[in-house]
Amino acid sequence: MKNGSFRKSAGLAFGILGVLAVLSFVSAGRDVPLLLAKLSWSTVVAFLGFRIYRDGVISRYRAILFILTAFLFFLEFKFFRFISFGNTPSAPYCHIAEASTLSNFVHSQVLAIKSGDWRVWGVLTMGFLWLLIIFTIGQGICSWVCFFGGIDEGFSKIAKRPILKFKAPGRWRDLPIAFLIFILVVTFLQGLPVFCSWFCPFKMTEAFWAADPVTRKAQAVLFWSILAGAVIIIPILTGKRIFCSFICPFGALVSISGKASPYAVTIDKEKCSRCGKCMEVCPSLAVETTASGEYKTTNFCTRCSKCIDICPSDAISIFSGPSGARIDTRDIFIFLSLLVAGALSGSFVPNVFLRLAGLR
Ligand code: SF4
Ligand code: SF4
Numbered sequence: 001m002k003n004g005s006f007r008k009s010a011g012l013a014f015g016i017l018g019v020l021a022v023l024s025f026v027s028a029g030r031d032v033p034l035l036l037a038k039l040s041w042s043t044v045v046a047f048l049g050f051r052i053y054r055d056g057v058i059s060r061y062r063a064i065l066f067i068l069t070a071f072l073f074f075l076e077f078k079f080f081r082f083i084s085f086g087n088t089p090s091a092p093y094c095h096i097a098e099a100s101t102l103s104n105f106v107h108s109q110v111l112a113i114k115s116g117d118w119r120v121w122g123v124l125t126m127g128f129l130w131l132l133i134i135f136t137i138g139q140g141i142c143s144w145v146c147f148f149g150g151i152d153e154g155f156s157k158i159a160k161r162p163i164l165k166f167k168a169p170g171r172w173r174d175l176p177i178a179f180l181i182f183i184l185v186v187t188f189l190q191g192l193p194v195f196c197s198w199f200c201p202f203k204m205t206e207a208f209w210a211a212d213p214v215t216r217k218a219q220a221v222l223f224w225s226i227l228a229g230a231v232i233i234i235p236i237l238t239g240k241r242i243f244c245s246f247i248c249p250f251g252a253l254v255s256i257s258g259k260a261s262p263y264a265v266t267i268d269k270e271k272c273s274r275c276g277k278c279m280e281v282c283p284s285l286a287v288e289t290t291a292s293g294e295y296k297t298t299n300f301c302t303r304c305s306k307c308i309d310i311c312p313s314d315a316i317s318i319f320s321g322p323s324g325a326r327i328d329t330r331d332i333f334i335f336l337s338l339l340v341a342g343a344l345s346g347s348f349v350p351n352v353f354l355r356l357a358g359l360r
Contacts, residue, residue: 004053012335013050017042020342027347033359037350045342052334058305062144063153065338069345070150072352080355096148096202099250100183100195137337138261139254142244142284143304144337145344148202149251152243153304156235156283166238169285173300176245176252183249195249201227241283245300255299263318263333265301265308269294271315278307278316303333 004012020042028035048061055061133141142149169175187194196208198219203209210216230243244251267278267287272295279287279295286301297307297316308316308330318330354360 003056006054009050009053012053012331013046016049016335016338016342017046019339020045020346023343023346033354034350037353038346040353041346041349042342045338045345049334049338052338053331057309058330058334059309062305062337063157065341065345066144066150067154067157068150069341069349070147070154072345072349073147074151076348076352076355080352094196095146096200096248096250097193097196099180099248099253101187101193102184102253133340134254134257135260136262137303137333137340138258138263139299139301140261140263140303140333140337141254141258141340142248142251142302144341146244146250147345148248149241149244149302151202152231152235152241153283155232156239156241158236159239162237162239164237166240166285168279168288173245173285173288173298176247176249177255179247180249180252198222199226199247201231201243239281239283240285244302245284251300251302259299263303263329265297265303265305265316266319267295267297268315268317271313273313273315275312277310277312281306281310303337 021039024035024038024042028038045065048065052058052061133145137144143153183195183199193208196203197210199222200208201223203223208219210219226243226247230247234240234242274293274295276295279289282301283304283306284300284302286298287295287307288298289295303318305318308318317328318333319328351360
């Protein structure tokens with residue numbers, strides 16, 4: 001991506017800050033410390049946006065925001081709330097749980113809408129917010145917004161170079177879709193959130209631990225194995241986001257529904273010199289080669305933009321529009337992604353600032 005002029009970069013950054021500032025005023029109300037914390041965080045997001053546009057490097061600043069948000073999310077929901085409540089009785093709305101309990105979720109939406117109380121409906125329909133995001137930045141949610149994905153990405157960045165080479169997974173790359181179907185079927189049959197109870201390595205709430213000690217031990221074995229293997233150790237060794245790429249039901253769902261997003265990362269085969277660097281750096285194993293040796297991105301692309309930054313031929317971009325009439329929409333995509341990331345993280349990061357400052 002070419003460096004942007006100072007004027008253009010500053011203009012776009014101020015645009016991001018302006019929208020986030022309005023949201024901050026609306027959501028903070030008369031709570032002045034909270035408003036100041038929200039405005040401070042909005043400034044951080046806008047500054048990172050400025051650096052992206054000005055330096056022409058997307059992934060570095062995106063990753064800073066993404067990983068920092070994930071770290072602060074855990075600080076708020078696992079540390080501060082744990083201290084306040086003893087455990088986490090009020091877990092945030094979890095999009096991974098939503099994906100893995102889709103049928104139950106649809107049912108709850110119907111009940112919420114039928115209740116006629118917009119406040120109840122509003123809380124329960126956080127899911128519609130995620131759907132709205134999917135229809136705008138699509139799979140970009142997995143590399144710009146998801147506070148769980150930031151943990152996986154953080155560990156995948158610890159080693160400067162991969163210690164183990166991860167071979168192109170071929171047809172195994174579709175494994176998460178099969179796993180999602182399995183989870184949905186079992187959840188539907190059992191009427192229980194099976195993924196949350198057995199597979200989730202983040203466990204934002206204590207509610208899913210079984211009371212029976214033997215079952216609880218079995219849950220703990222799976223929990224620690226997935227956390228250690230898929231979120232920490234293999235990402236460190238390979239530089240790939242293993243939990244996000246192979247286990248996360250939300251990632252699998254968004255790889256299908258994200259097709260509705262107008263944005264896609266595409267490789268211009270005329271410009272591509274077939275160096276293979278995009279495939280090497282892609283943390284989501286979302287680049288593959290065709291039978292004729294051409295490189296192409298797949299539905300599992302999370303729009304992290306690492307390949308865009310590294311491509312020596314400037315062959316990769318974020319496009320939208322029907323094929324044939326495609327336009328380069330990188331600037332708009334980045335703008336929207338930062339807005340969504342800033343708005344969602346703005347609902348919990350300022351609280352962390354206030355708690356650290358002793359004001360909460
Ligand atoms: S990094 Fe660029 S030039 Fe190299 S294979 Fe990928 S798209 Fe082609
Ligand atoms: S294809 Fe490029 S933008 Fe998509 S996930 Fe891989 S590195 Fe990121």
